Amino acid sequence: MSYQLVWFKRDLRSQDHLALSEASRQGPVRCIYIVEPQLWQQPDVALQHFEFIKESLEDLNVVLGQYGGCIEVHYGEVIEVFSKIIQEAPFLQLHSHQETGNRFTYLRDQKVAIWCKQHQITWHEYQQFGVIRGLKNRNQWDLAWEKLMSSPIQTIGQMHFWKTSSKIPLSMPAPKKLLHNPPQRLRGGRRLAIATLNSFLNARSIGYRGGISSPLLAPDACSRISPYLAFGCISMREVIQQTRLVLAQLPPQAVRHRAGLTAFISRLHWHCHFIQKLESEPEIEWMNMHRVYDGLRENNFNEELFEDLKNARTGWPMVDACVTMLGQTGWLNFRMRAMLVSVAAYPLWLHWRPVGEWLATQFLDYEPGIHWSQLQMQSGTTGINTTRVYNPIKQAQDHDPKGYFVRKWLPTMRKVPDSWLLEPWLMTQEVQMNSGLQLGVDLPVPKVDLKSALKESKDRLHARRKKPAVKAGKAEIVNKHASRKILERNTKKESKKVNANQLGFEF
Ligand SMILES: Cc1cc2nc3c(=O)[nH]c(=O)nc-3n(C[C@H](O)[C@H](O)[C@H](O)COP(=O)(O)OP(=O)(O)OC[C@H]3O[C@@H](n4cnc5c(N)ncnc54)[C@H](O)[C@@H]3O)c2cc1C
Structure with missing residues (x-):
């Protein structure tokens, strides 16, 4: 007897899982997860993602065990795995959620579609979020989102598994060479x-x-x-x-x-x-959303400044504390993520792609669609958003005036007297001696002058922004990407009221 193959990807649950519930209505199911070697060699993945998935699969396996089934973990490229499975036990229906992933998963899904056609397999791909495949413009998007979110949760009633023994323990060694698993990250499941x-x-x-x-x-x-x-x-x-x-x-x-x-x-x-x-627009993972910004930063990438940023050695305490916290926990709040990208993009003048690859490995919650759009937004390359430049000294003043945060994550900052917290690199020799600190040894000194670097970077961006091509390309970007709520608000001339705090961003 044949079965319905359910391919789990970034949907590691059994409740409200349309692929699983639809498959189980059609017959016995077989659930698989595939560890794809090439996927785990991409520059935007890390050991923390793999371990989080493993923990989530362990949890899922327990639940499926209660229905008399399990999740099988296969190693290999997807086509290889499907070919092996079909030879051993033919199936005619493949079920999975749509995935808006990185370029690797995009191309892989195209190969899967061709393979399914060649083998007369029907591939059912279900919508997982309020994201619409093949969307022409954003006009009806909000309505569609609301409709989906208020529709009934998919529950599984009866579920029959194909030939599997229950409660198979998961054996899931991590691919070699995967790095970075923050000790204080959240656990999966x-x-x-x-x-x-x-x-x-x-x-x-x-x-x-x-x-x-x-x-x-x-x-x-x-x-x-x-x-x-x-x-x-x-x-x-x-x-x-x-x-x-x-x-x-x-x-x-x-x-x-x-x-x-x-x-x-x-x-x-x-x-x-x-x-x-x-x-x-899958290209925005690689290319500037507005192509007029092509060439703006690409040819000026300063590796040394990038290394300092990654190693929490920029000298700006707020930035270095955020990088340290991120490395330890896999998480940062929105404002601090935006500040990190802004510092990379403006005073350090680093192109967003390498910065984004590094941050993708640092964020446990790496979600390509949010990540790359935000990277471009905070770097000023979308052509439709107001330029937002976060000054790390001002952020420290506003959000950590007493230095609790920087002292928590940067132990040497505990020795810095309160009055030097914001700009410790300006401490005099005497203050350094009294504090038992030496600039350049215990504390890094910023390699760029913040004030002039910020001004120069803004000038460069604004010079580009003035080009007639910016206006010319804007309408198409707005049509494809901009929120209709914001457009509506802008036409009512309320946009000025949108303040710069986090509760009022425009997209
Ligand atoms: C440069 C940059 C990169 C980012 N990369 C990611 C990423 O890879 N994955 C990711 O989930 N978020 C990303 N964000 C958005 C945001 O910072 C995180 O969603 C948020 O910090 C996650 O913590 P939370 O779940 O406690 O958020 P909450 O504030 O509790 O928000 C709840 C949920 O809403 C969504 N959300 C919140 N803020 C945003 C936002 N600005 N844009 C889109 N969705 C949002 C997320 O799904 C989040 O889990 C990024 C932001 C920036 C500035």
Whole structure:
């Protein structure tokens, strides 16, 4: 008897899993995950991603075991694995979620489509987020998003497995040479996804509005749901519906709590909004969204400055503390991510692609669609967003004036007197002696002068921005990528009211 092959990718759950629920309606299912050697050699992956997936698969395996099945883990390139499987036990239907991934997965999926055609296999690809394949423009996008998010959660009732023994323990060694697994990162799996979401919805979200921009408060005030969404341990629709349920039950006086959850829902909307950009234009993983910016930074890449950034040795304490925290935890809040990219793109004048590859390995929640769109936005190459340049000294002043954050992550900063916290490289010899510190030895000294480097970089960008070609190319980008909510607001001349705090970005 044949079976329905369910191919798990970045959707490591059984609930609200359209591929699994549809497949199980059609017959016995066989669930597989494929460890693809070439995928794990790409520059945007890290050991932390692999281990998180492994933990999530272990969790999923327990759940499938309760239905009498398991998830099989196969090693090899996808076509090789499918060819082997079909020879051993033929199947006619392949089920998976659509994936908006990196160039490797994009090309791999094209090969899978051809292979399926050649073998008369029907490949059912299901929508996983509010991202629409083959979208022509953004006009109806918000409506479609809402429709999907308010439609019923897919549950699995009866599920029959093809020939597998239950509760197979997972054996999943990591591909060789994979690096970077932060000691304090979140662990994978649906149970932890649900626990994280519940603790946020019921308690932590009260601090969301005031806390998300502060690197000290954000680890608790933000939901921390991102890696669970990125690897599909929980579906976006589940998160939205659960949030709305909690919102509906709040008493009228729970003003802060309500504000936090409402702002959270708008972020969840952005998740799909950003992934849609990469889905509609996969080239933005490699090329400037507005091609007028081609050649702006490509030929001036300073490797030494990039190494300093990666090694938390820029000399700007806020930047170095963020890089250190990221290396230890795999996470940073939005504001600090934006600051890191801004520092890379403006005073250090680094092109976004190598910076983005490095950050992709650092972020546990690496989601290509959000990541590359944000990298371009914060580097000023989209042609449709206001240039936002974050000064790391001002960020420290605003978000860590007493130095708690920098001293937490940079132990040498504990010796720096309060009055030198923002610009420790200006400490006099005497202050250094009294503090037991030596500049250039214990503390790095910035290699670029921040003020002049910021000015020069802004001038360079604005000179490019003035070119008539910017305006000419803008309409097409807006049509394809811009949020209709923002356009509506702009036409009502309300855009000026959008302030620069994190709750009011334009896309
Ligand atoms: C340069 C840069 C790169 C980024 N790369 C990623 C990435 O690879 N993966 C990723 O999930 N997020 C990315 N973000 C967006 C954002 O920083 C993270 O989603 C957020 O910090 C994750 O923590 P959280 O789940 O606690 O967020 P919360 O504030 O609790 O938000 C809840 C969810 O909303 C979505 N969300 C929040 N902010 C944004 C945003 N600005 N754009 C799109 N979706 C958003 C995410 O799915 C997030 O999990 C990036 C931001 C920048 C500036």
